[in-house]
Amino acid sequence: xxxxxxxxxxxxxxxxxxxxxxxxxxxxxxxxxxxxxxxxxxxxxxxxxxxxxxxxxxxxxxxxxxxxxxxxxxxxxxxxxxxxxxxxxxxxxxxxxxxxxxxxxxxxxxxxxxxxxxxxxxxxxxxxxxxxxxxxxxxxxxxxxxxxxxxxxxxxxxxxxxxxxxxxxxxxxxxxxxxxxxxxxxxxxxxxxxxxxxxxxxxxxxxxxxxxxxxxxxxxxxxxxxxxxxxxxxxxxxxxxxxxxxxxxxxxxxxxxxxxxxxxxxxxxxxxxxxxxxxxxxxxxxxxxxxxxxxxxxxxxxxxxxxxxxxxxxxxxxxxxxxxxxxxxxxxxxxxxxxxxxxxxxxxxxxxxxxxxxxxxxxxxxxxxxxxxxxxxxxxxxxxxxxxxxxxxxxxxxxxxxxxxxxxxxxxxxxxxxxxxxxxxxxxxxxxxxxxxxxxxxxxxxxxxxxxxxxxxxxxxxxxxxxxxxxxxxxxxxxxxxxxxxxxxxxxxxxxxxxxxxxxxxxxxxxxxxxxxxxxxxxxxxxxxxxxxxxxxxxxxxxxxxxxxxxxxxxxxxxxx
Numbered sequence: 001x002x003x004x005x006x007x008x009x010x011x012x013x014x015x016x017x018x019x020x021x022x023x024x025x026x027x028x029x030x031x032x033x034x035x036x037x038x039x040x041x042x043x044x045x046x047x048x049x050x051x052x053x054x055x056x057x058x059x060x061x062x063x064x065x066x067x068x069x070x071x072x073x074x075x076x077x078x079x080x081x082x083x084x085x086x087x088x089x090x091x092x093x094x095x096x097x098x099x100x101x102x103x104x105x106x107x108x109x110x111x112x113x114x115x116x117x118x119x120x121x122x123x124x125x126x127x128x129x130x131x132x133x134x135x136x137x138x139x140x141x142x143x144x145x146x147x148x149x150x151x152x153x154x155x156x157x158x159x160x161x162x163x164x165x166x167x168x169x170x171x172x173x174x175x176x177x178x179x180x181x182x183x184x185x186x187x188x189x190x191x192x193x194x195x196x197x198x199x200x201x202x203x204x205x206x207x208x209x210x211x212x213x214x215x216x217x218x219x220x221x222x223x224x225x226x227x228x229x230x231x232x233x234x235x236x237x238x239x240x241x242x243x244x245x246x247x248x249x250x251x252x253x254x255x256x257x258x259x260x261x262x263x264x265x266x267x268x269x270x271x272x273x274x275x276x277x278x279x280x281x282x283x284x285x286x287x288x289x290x291x292x293x294x295x296x297x298x299x300x301x302x303x304x305x306x307x308x309x310x311x312x313x314x315x316x317x318x319x320x321x322x323x324x325x326x327x328x329x330x331x332x333x334x335x336x337x338x339x340x341x342x343x344x345x346x347x348x349x350x351x352x353x354x355x356x357x358x359x360x361x362x363x364x365x366x367x368x369x370x371x372x373x374x375x376x377x378x379x380x381x382x383x384x385x386x387x388x389x390x391x392x393x394x395x396x397x398x399x400x401x402x403x404x405x406x407x408x409x410x411x412x413x414x415x416x417x418x419x420x421x422x423x424x425x426x427x428x429x430x431x432x433x434x435x436x437x438x439x440x441x442x443x444x445x446x447x448x449x450x451x452x453x454x455x456x457x458x459x460x461x462x463x464x465x466x467x468x469x470x471x472x473x474x475x476x477x478x479x480x481x482x483x484x485x486x487x488x489x490x491x492x493x494x495x496x497x498x499x500x501x502x503x504x505x506x507x508x509x510x511x512x513x514x515x516x517x518x519x520x521x522x523x524x525x526x527x528x529x530x531x532x533x534x535x536x537x538x539x540x541x542x543x544x545x546x547x548x549x550x551x552x553x554x555x556x557x558x559x560x561x
Contacts, residue, residue, distance in 0.1 A: 025300065025301050025304035025305035025307075025308050026300065026305055026308070027058075027060050027069060027090075027300050027302065027305045027306075027309075028069075028072075028073070028076075028090050028300070029073075029297050029300070031294060031295050031297045032073050032076050032077050032294065032297055033076045033077055033079060033080040033083065033088055033294060034073075034076045034088050034089070034090055035087065035088070035089050035090075036089070036090050036091070036092070037055070037089045037090070037091045038091065038092070038095070038097065038098055039097050039098050039100065039101055042091060042098075042101050043122075045087075045089060046116050046120040047119055047120060047121060048087070048118065048119070049118050049119045050118055051083075051084070051085055051086055051087050051118060052085060052086045052087070052115060052116065052117055052118060052143075052146060052147050052150060053086070053087050053088075053089055053115070053116040053117075053120070054079070054086060054087070054088050054089065054113065054114075054115055054131075054143060055089045055090070055091060055105075055113070055114050055115075055116065055128070056068075056072055056089070056090045056091070056111050056112070056113055057090075057091050057093050057102055057105055057110055057111065057112040057113075057114070058090055058091070058092060058093060058094075058110050058111045059092070059093045059094040059110040059111075059553075059554070059555075060092065060094055060302070060305065060306055060309060061094055061306065061324075061407055061408065061552055061553060061554045062094070062110050062111075062554045062555065063554060064110065064111060065110045065111045066302050068111045068134065069300055069302065070299060070300075071134065071135075071136055072111070073299070073300065074136060075136040075139060075140070076088045077294055078136065078140070079140070079143070080294050081222070081223070081225055081226050082143075082147070082222060082225050083225075084152075084225050084228075085147055085150055085152050085222075085225065086143065086147060093110050094550070094551055094552070094553070095551055096320075096549050096550055096551055099550070104122070104127065105127055105128070112130065113130065113131040113132075113133075113139065114127070114128035114129060114130050114131065115128055115129040115131060115142070115143060115146045116128040116129075117146070117149070117150075118150065129146060131143070144218060144219070144222060147222070148218045152221075153218060153221060153234070155233075155234055155235060155236060156177065156233040156234065156235040156240060157235070157237065157240070158237055158239040158240050158242075158243055162175060162256050162260070163260075165231060165233070166258050169231060171228045171229055172228075172229055172230065172231050172258075173229040173230070173257060173258060173288070174229060174230050174231075174255050174256065174257055175230075175231055175232075175233055175255070175256045176220075176224070176230060176231070176232045176233070176253055176254070176255050176279055177232075177233050177234075177235060177240070177244075177253065177254040177255075177256070178216065178217040178220055178221075178232060178233070178234050178235075178253055178275060179217075179234075179235055179236070179240075179241075179248070179252065180215075180216055180217040180234050180235075180236055215272070216270065216271060216272045216275060217232070217234035217272075218234070218272075219272035219276075220232055220272045220275040220276055220279070221234070223272065223276045224276060224279060224280075226290035226291045227283060227288060227289075227290050227291075228291065229283075229288050230279070230283065230288070244256075244262060246262075246264070249264075249266075251266055251267050251269070251270050251274075252264060252265070252266060253265040253266075253267065253275060253278060253279060255279075255282065263282070265278045265279060265282060266278070306408065307413070310408070310410050310413050310552070311413070313410065313549075313551055314411075314413070317549070318519065319519055319542055320411065320542075320547075320549045320551070321411060321428060321432065321542055321543055321547060321548055321549065322406075322410040322411045322548065322549045322551060322552050323364050323405075323406060323548045323549065323550060323552070323553055324405075324406035324407070324408060324409070324410045324551070324552030324553055325406065325409055325410055325411045325412045325424070325425040325428050325429075325552075326363070326364055326406070326425065326428065326429050326432060326548070327364075327365065327404045327405060327406030327553070328404070328406045328408075328409055328412070328421075328422070328425050329422065329425035329426050329428070329429040330359055330363060330365070330404070330429065331404040331406065332422050332425075333355070333426075333452075333456075334395060334399075335395070337456050337458075338352060338388065338391050338395075338456070339388045339389070339391055339392040339395070340388055341388045341391075341455075341456065342387065342388055343385065343386075343387055343388070344383075344385060344386040344387070344388075344391065345384070345385040345386075347451065347455070348451075348455050349380070349383060349384070349385060349386060350451070351448060351451030351452060351455060351456075352380065352386075352391070353377065353380045353381065354444075354447070354448045354451070355448050355451075355452060356373060356376055356377045356380060357377050358433055358437075358440075358444070358445065358448055359373055360373035360374045360376075360377055361439075361440070362432075362433050362436045362437060362440075364432075364545055364548055365404075366405075368402070369399075369402055369404075372398050372399045372400070372402055373398070373399070375398040376394060376395060376398035376399065379394050379397070379398060380394065405553045405554045405555045406552060406553060406554075407552075407554055408552055409421050409424070409425060409552075410549075410551060410552035411424070411425075411428065412424035412425045412428065413509075414506050414508075414509070415506050415507065415508040415509070416506075419504070419505075419506040419509075420506050420509060423457075423459060423462070423504075426452075426457070427492055428543075430445060430449045430488060431485075431488060431489070431492070431539065431543045432543045432545075432548075433445045433448075434446070434481075434484050434485045434488050434543075435485055435539060435540055435543040435544055436543075436544070436545060437481060437484070438481050442478060442479055442480050442481060442483070442484060443475065443478050443484060445484060445488070446475055446478060446484050446487060446488065447475075449488065450466065450470070450475070453466050461499065461504075462495060465494065465495045465498050465499070466491060466495065468494075468498075469490070469491045469494045469495070472494075473487060473490060473491070475487070482536055485536060485539055485540070486532055486535065486536060486539075489535065489539055492514075493513050493514065496511040496512065496513065496514075497511075497513065499511060500512075515535070515538050519538075520534065520535070520538045522534045523535045523538055
């Protein structure tokens, strides 16, 4: 049973645990064309001046985010073809340090997709472009509409110089010119044939700022991005034909090499697929190959990736207390421990009522949950006795379909099943309740704690050790809130000391006397004798509501309640 077992003496063991698993599972692999941003790199990543950015705001503990991972992975790999004009990023909204960014951009839900143009800077009226589609093909189409606004897609005019393209693109050997006109200007019998591909283009996109819908030209450009030696330029003015010394010809691609020589290709049809096929055939002839494909990667193992992230949290934030652990404890007590009791009567039903009262008054659950627990408490007040089944029915009636957001133990993670977990989270819950109980009568939390351990806790040794401690430190001597906090802390350390090294101890998270010297250097005199005033200050600092971490919760801090 951990006090805050994670608060201290196992850092080296934790590093060994993490390193023993190699690099660790990742939800998003860099080899899948995904770069992870955080609060420190987000602004600089988006302000990069040459490419558009697709950013997914996600929470790995959210089921919707998890379900979207395979599709997004496949999408990001496909978008690697466009990496000359588009970068793919993710930002983890499940991490506390990213909360400020996510509260602005994720619109209180994950996953959220947004497109950002080059050199993006945050402005009140510009949060990028949200992409609401979830099917990869529809996302790609939306991205193409945004990317065509980049300078890379800028139309080639008669006054433009081909040599400038070669000068600014050192790797380019060929420039492919594709003639397209705005849909409003198409003559069905001339130039383009008004293909079906063009008919699906949005006429609303045709304006002075973006004078060329150019679906064929745009798609041809995008499809040829994997060839670094080729750039595609689109033009809509017949005078450019005159610049090349040729007459307008339907379905014509003009290739220009560095020496200024022209090559003319005639696609079989008026479609980007035919244009790309004709140009690729030429590139094969001159032995130019596309960029190397991404290496194959296995699908993400979500459970192992989340475990790795939790262990990383322990390593970097050993003093955090997690809402997810408190929710897991409350969920387990209400939905498993209490309903498993055959009969409530006398002191048992008093403990039951008082526990529910504590939770609805002090718990960190959402307001919606606290309202439901209040209903449950008032239903219990009129009961003198109750069966476990009867309690379950009352719970279902009051709480109904409320789903707890804490799906995994975080601070109470274990190296193997049956260790830590619920017992660890139970201690943390009561430490939290003791710190938050200033408005209640002294000993309120301790009486519920002792009653729960006696009647409901599935740990006979724990009950026995707590009974021993009560003889050493009678609860009658607890007269105020601070003494209550310190009594529970001392009891926890007593139990830890008695059970250290036995079969209930997790070797990766040993039972310690907490807080450790590292976590609270001022809590001990000469590293042995406790300074209770400092200990009290420490406990009030970490078990207080405002210090609770949202990491591990399926809905984030700013989720709609």
